[in-house]
Amino acid sequence: AQTVTQSQPEMSVQEAETVTLSCTYDTSESDYYLFWYKQPPSRQMILVIRQEAYKQQNATENRFSVNFQKAAKSFSLKISDSQLGDAAMYFCAYHHYNQGGKLIFGQGTELSVKP
Amino acid sequence: DTAVSQTPKYLVTQMGNDKSIKCEQNLGHDTMYWYKQDSKKFLKIMFSYNNKELIINETVPNRFSPKSPDKAHLNLHINSLELGDSAVYFCASSQVGTVSYEQYFGPGTRLTVT
Structure with missing residues (x-):
């Protein structure tokens, strides 16, 4: 069965700095x-x-980018120029089409942003 | 316009009661889900329906019964509520076959059983 692990229950970052949240997963599938x-x-x-x-290319969305290492089954999130509004719980999730569409979530990482 | 809506947003009830949570999506999606978020904020799938057909039932007690009258609605009925049922319940929807199967979540329903 697939599993998703977020090993950092809490993280903290100074406003305008960069923070990376970690996620690892386990699967025998190749496409997900x-x-x-x-x-x-x-x-x-x-x-x-x-x-x-x-896709080998890492996804980016404005200040958010990922470091996807397929062989290592690692999927980290980098938040650049952190803003106070980024403070939240962040969940990593895995999806494979033959699982009925369900998302398998990690335990979450609580991110706080210090002004 | 709200894409996925849930009612009610808060529900406080006593042990032993029966309650329902309603979910509606206006995205035209064919698949809907119920997730449970426990007190430690862990999210887990409960049920999934595709075109009104149950496709996932993730070892949920049979006190929980989902009902999908049409593909835009997925309701969750809970019988004989227990203290351990206290949680936030999220409805979500997606369109199977789209590029990423992205799921859109409702605002959640916080259920408190006393």
Whole structure:
């Protein structure tokens, strides 16, 4: 069974600095999707960035980028120029189409941003 | 316009009661899901429906019964509520066959069982 592990329960970053959140996963599949979701105190789940496993190029979305290492089964999220609004719980998630579409989530990383 | 909506957003009830949470999506998606987020914020799939057909039932107690009257709605009915059912329940939807199967989440329903 697939598993997703986020080993950092909490992280802290100074405003305007860069922070990297770690995620590792386990799967025997070769084609799958990986996601980072953000959950602010409002509890709304917001998609931050997605990565298709068949693409070698790392995904980027404005200040958010990933470091996808397929062989190492690692999928880290880098937030550049951190802003106070980035403070939230961040979840890494795995998806494979033959799992009925379900997302398998990591335990989450609580990110705080210091002014 | 709200893409995925849930009602109610908060639900406080006593042990033993029966309650329902409703979910509606206006995205035209064919697949809907229920996830449970526990007190440690861990998110786990409960059910998934594709075109009104149950495709995932993830070892959830049979006190939980999803119902999909049409592909835009997926309701969750819970019988004989227990303290351990207290959690945030999220509905989500996606379109199978799209590039990324991206799931859109509702705002969540915080259920508190006393």
